[in-house]
Amino acid sequence: MDLIEVDDVFSILQIESDQTASIKEVLGIPGKDNLGNYSFFIMPGIRLKLEKFIRSLRALLTTTDSTSSLAVTPLTISSGLLQRFPFLIDLIYCLESHLLTDFSLDFISNLLSNITCTKNAFRYQQSVKDFAASLYILGGRNVYEFVRLNIPGSIPCLNSLRSILTSSKTNFIEGEFQYERLKDFINMLDCKYAFCGEDSTSVVPKVSYDSRSNSFVGFTLPLNKGFPCSRYFSTNSFGKLETWYEEVDKSFLINVHVIQAVCSIGQTSPSPFLLAAYGTNSKYTAQDILERWSRIFDSCMTQNIRILGFSADCDPKQMKAMRDSMGFFSKFQTGFEDHPNHLEISLLKVSE
Structure with missing residues (x-):
């Protein structure tokens, strides 16, 4: 000095x-x-x-x-400003009483700081990026753009969002089953029992290139013992790509496998875990489903996770797979009774 x-x-x-x-x-x-x-x-x-x-x-x-x-120096807010914007009183009260969640604070502060800057200087905190990604996945492009345009500076533009999704470490490859991530998810919940659900939803057939897997997504993946062959449509030849366009069916359904953990009594039930997703044309058999379920069960057992059962909707092939697995009006031999981890449940109390 x-x-x-x-x-x-x-x-x-x-x-x-x-x-x-x-x-x-x-x-x-x-x-x-x-x-x-x-x-x-x-x-x-x-x-x-x-x-x-x-x-x-x-x-x-x-x-x-x-x-x-x-x-x-204490900040003084004029009475005229409070009369014009009475919500400022509620906002100050919420801040002083710590009533706002961490995400609410991040969202509001992010929004206000971006409004005072040019669009090139917009910055977003990680919680806001996660919210934007969830909004895009759950609501789609139109919903995302509706929110972004009506609340300027609140969430990133689509180009920035694509970069965020591409750089994410939790991205999925079509047809790959995430057993390692499932193990971390189950261990975090401190449980070892779960149910596996399978369902399909219709999509608009479209083929696109996935740079992460270096393969084309949108063609129907071939099945090997009920399991999709991941990264199957990978090539550097335009001729082969043209052949695929002419001969291979495009997926009009997405088949999704989710795992619902079964927690102890009193513990909050977590959200399902997305195990795998892949496109399909619904051309598979009940035998493919049984082989797929059996392999999922064995793979989860290696991770010390016991699948108690499989659930699905009323698709005829899945219903037949369930009947065959239980022998319910079916003579199909699955061999599940001889499985070393076969689960037996007695519904009747045996008297001594």
Whole structure:
């Protein structure tokens, strides 16, 4: 502080002393005037740079002092502003009482900070990015654009959102079953029992290139013992791609497998875990379904997760697979009774 207030910091160099000799060799040229008095000449460039540096420090010190004074000065809101925007009273009360969730605070602060900036300077916190991704996945493009255009600065534009989704570490590859992630999910819940659900929903047939898997998505993946062959449609040949367009069916359904963890009594039931998803044309048999369920069961057992049962809608092939697995009006031999992890439940109490 004292050094900044000195007008001429080089004045000490005008004194002839051995202690300042090394500094003088760098900063300027010593000499004597006509009367034989000692004098020291400072290089103009060095003097100019130091003076600019000191002026910058003084300006910064002034700004810091003014900011500090503003920080301790209480903010006064005019009564006219409160009458025009009465929700400010509720907002202040919620902030003082800590009634807002972390996401609500992030969303509001993100929105207000972006409104004061140009569009190129918009920034979004991670919680807002996660919300935007969920909104796009659950609501679709039209819903997302409706929210974004009516609340400017609230969520990223579609191009930014695509970059966020592409860079996400939790992205999925069509036809790949996420057993490792399922294990982490189940361990986090501290449970080892679950149900597996399977269902299909219709989609508009469309083929697109997935850069993460280096394959084309939208063709119907072939099945190997009931399981889709992931990354099957990968090629560098335009001729082969043209052949696929002409000969391979495009998927008009998405088949989804989810895992619902079964928790202890009193524990909140978690949301289902998405195990896998892939396109299909519904050309498979009940045998394919049974083989797929059997393999899912065995794969989960290796992760110390026991699947208690499989659920599906009223699709005829899935209903037949259930009848065959239970032997309910079916003579199909599945061999499940001889499985080493075959589960037996007695519904009747045996008297001693």
